[in-house]
Amino acid sequence: MTKRHAVVVGAGIGGLTAAVALHRRDWHVTVCERAPEPPATGAGIGLAPNALRALDTIGVDAAHAAGRAVPATMGLRRADGRWLTRADTADLTARYGVPPIAVPRPALTGALASALPPEALRYGTAVTAVDGSSGNPIVRTAVGRDLPADLVVAADGIHSPLRRAHFPAHPGLHYIGETAWRAVVDAPHLRIAAMSETWGRGQRFGVTPLSDGRLYLYATAVVPAGTRSADPRAELRRRFGSWHDPIPALLDHIDRLSPTDVLQNDLHDLAAPLPRLHHGRIAWLGDAAHAMAPNLGQGGCQAIEDAVVLAHLLPAGDGGGGSDAVPAALAAYSAARRNRTDAVRVRGRRVGRLGAIRNPLAAAARDLAVRATPARLALRGMDDLFNGFRLPR
Template sequence: MSGIQRRAVVAGAGIGGLTAAVALHRRGWQVTVCERSPEPAAVGAGIVLAPNALRAFDSIGFDVTRAAGSAAPAALGLRRPDGRWLKRADTGAMTARYGSAPLAVHREALVEALTAGLPEEAIHYGVAVTSVTAANGTDDPAERPIVRTASGEFTADLVIAADGIHSPLRQQHYPAHPGLRYSGETAWRTVLPADGPAPAAAAETWGRGERFGVVPLADGRVYVYATAVAPEGYRPADPRAELLRRYGAWHDPIPALLERIDPAAVLQHDLHDLAAPLPRYHRGRLVWLGDAAHAMTPNLGQGGCQAIEDAVVLAHLLDGTDVAGIPGALAAYSAARCARTDALRVRSRRAGRIAALAHPLAVAARDLAVRATPARITQRAMDDLCRGMDNVPVDVAARSEAR
């Protein structure tokens, strides 16, 4: 490989984009991150990192528990609105099977920790990437891409589109793609301050067309979220009152947690996924990852985890390549990631339909099936999620283990 430093431009400073930037920076790349928001977002929600995401971070030498500083074990049990357990989480069994239990982390802390792993001048806020084309105006992989922003142009050896679920770069390069599809559910998320009693364990409660999740964080704060079947665009004027109306009679500690909610700190988003898979995750020297590539509903808890996997697999495949080898590495990335992530996108949508059942008979049958399924069967069904780095090409996994 020549001694010429390779340059990557990353569109988007979310978890996936920052993970890619950190992984490439540690491999000697010059990295520029363009983020359309004018400043780092104070993201008011948590994220549960499954074992596959933790293994991916380990492979690039990023210690979540030390870097983010507020990680807590968070295997989710399932309950009914009356408090009865459908399935209890077993963090010990998950650790034995996968090497670690899931960890709950505040998103803001994770973003700050990833940002700290980059040079200060690497991230440009208030700079939206508007288009990416090769120098000759085609998708020719032999040509270095030109990145256009309102602040000027960048020339790079590689461009990573981590520009989110509404990805302008996806729309630019795949104009015929059908785009996003509404799942039928809306979701609320917030993090409660550490000024009251915290639940002892993470749990998700399934009702009739409604769900409520509680995830304690290590620093005493509590990540709470809720979903409900609702028309697309439904936005109640007072989210706290809406949540109390829907979930205020559910089991403890849900009512007490709802009383502590600050309405101004509640995020509400309709849940979408891609209506169809992208034909591939790269064009020329432009490559997509995370929601920009394979937006999925959060029902498996894998949206952020798959973005982290994407970033790490991409960095491993690019490791040791010279500029001429980048197109081949991107083709290998598409081959490694397309089938896995699209299968999870479809599986997540199906899981959401089951969790969102509203008819009493269907709900009763669902709950009975959850309770009757042996734990060993449930764990086996999670293997392809939680052993994520086992599902990448052998040469990539070998590089991971060698580092």
Template sequence: MARSSRAVVIGGGIGGLTAAATLHRGGWDVTVLERAPSLEPVGAAISLAPNSLRALDVIGLGDEIRDLAAWQSGGATARPSGVESEGGLRTPSGRWLARTDADVVAERFGGPLVMLHRSTLIGGLAGRLPPDAVRTGVAATVADPGDTARPARVRTADGDLEADLVVAADGIRSAVRRTLFPDHPGTVYSGFTTWRVVIPVPGVEFASHETWGPGRIWGSHPLKDGRIYAYAAALTPAGERAPDDEKAELLRRYGDWHDPIPAILAATRPEDVLRHDVHHIAEPLPAYHRGRVALVGDAAHAMPPTLGQGGNQAIEDAVVLGLRLALGSAPAGGTHLCDGLAAYSADRLPRTTAIARQAVRVGRLNMMTGRAGIAVRNAALTTLSKAAPLLFLRGFEGIADWRPPEPPYAAGKNPAGKR
């Protein structure tokens, strides 16, 4: 396989663009096909943990994203006004169940947790690609996955494209996943819906928090640009929508919860609110590849957002795939490419399956509805947070401390992601 080998990426979201950037850096000629008319993402903010930031170091983007953290190590004077390093879990009345300090988290896992708007991340990823690499307004699917002896074929309205490699990053409703694994049952409804907003709320200062109520949660987080990212989730039947508008629905469900939630809702317009039912893949796929096609992100392992790891795992997928298939890392030929894809599946399937299952368990915990169970849960959280605060972080061990499988990294400051 020559260095002009062609990779076609289906989907221009976070996973697809990360894969394209990593493959481009590894010597591939990359084309990204995005069905939307632009790369402007449909969504709000995203939380990037130290594991995905270390993955982004591989393409030289990690430090740029770390600099967008709403807090920086070194004391409160380094933070924007109103941004505290300490946050945690609260009840609807405002009582703290558990406190966590962002400085402690960064020390434990080797870097900060960064909240940023998805469009900022998309822009940074697209900037790692040649100007003509991304084609928007192009719907695509796989006509032939290929094998060791023949290339894959991608079908578009303008004709078929041959590719030595296809990366399917076409999301939770992935058509490519259905083509590769037609007998797989697909996604299931997670039992709850989500709302998200990113808005300015002048004069409001607060500690980053998530609040757990009966069958409902709310999260409020300051962004470095001065806006606030807020999200909510609640147990609802699939497909249910507000009879009036989604801001009114949020007011009904959360309007009497603690500050700053009423102020955030007051500043929210109905058109600011995004609502989506949550689906996940309950039965893992048998592999994340077939022939010359690899699945990344939600197409491979859609999970509930309860651990904040969906986008993070898509970034990990993309970087591991690119490293496994860097053109200079193995002899040329379809056999070696397919071997690299098999190694990618072996790397990623166990890890993402375990994280997805953990996300489902956490969803059951924070969406509890019974009074007795909630009382026991809240008491346990409070005791654990006070008696052994570091134990409270153990759920992220093996997740946030992950590192890419091999150097070199492109980050200019330091490869390990420690500042």
């Protein structure tokens, strides 16, 4: 019997997780990625307990595949270095069963890609359209080859052309008012063991130890959309050079990078939830489905959840379940994922507004409120995120 065929559009974390999950359910999978080759460089990604549990259900041990870096503590600081709140990793592990880890994105995508047959991956293959989504779709590609499919997984990113094509009335993206810089540096002599984010007035600076011993750095600032400087390294020095240690020392390491090694992106989320996460035999996941601000570290984690739940609900690839099995599974996927992902999107926007406060009095009141919150209550506030992953029955 001919296997069902899934075409996954996009070889990011969500798309590759979906491909692996479907492959392990005996689907024939083709991943189309517009980039000519896998990324060799890039920033880091934090994998929270919910994402680690989701990966575990499809047999992917992220810590083994991409390396492990468990921070000693996690928390928020003021620009003068004073801690506003922090939690020991041991407490997180005791509460959630597994600690969060942080890995380089290329290491994670490489580990996922290695779990697929080599012929499943088609780099340099941009998808231009999906036709006939009410029946079995035909995927059109820029290289001139059409791919018939039983399912299309739209993992084509925050600017998703497939989302725009099939939900033309949706308002699209919303600029949340901040730009972000990201870089990875090698600074083992600094012996940084804490994952931290520092809040100033309308600016933030984050430090995350990665599994390969390097440090993933990010910074945000409230600026008009499209604001760019001639040299992002000098801009970061100007904004954060007087902040607490070890930020000045980390900026010294950023100064040694090429300007192109410092990534800058304006931050957007989806202006409103999609009416559903599927259309015909197309399913959207990750940023394409519910782009969210990175303030909770859940963008990639929710994409992983999406992918695992989608594959779990779909029939096996051997053709069982009848011709209506795929559309019914996609409706169940929308029902299972839409409310959870939108709640995370809204929560991420609200947290971002707190971090972006510029008024000195309002920022001081914010910091006081954070410091006054007992650590156990702050930890409990993460339960719905870290314990929220469930496979539907």
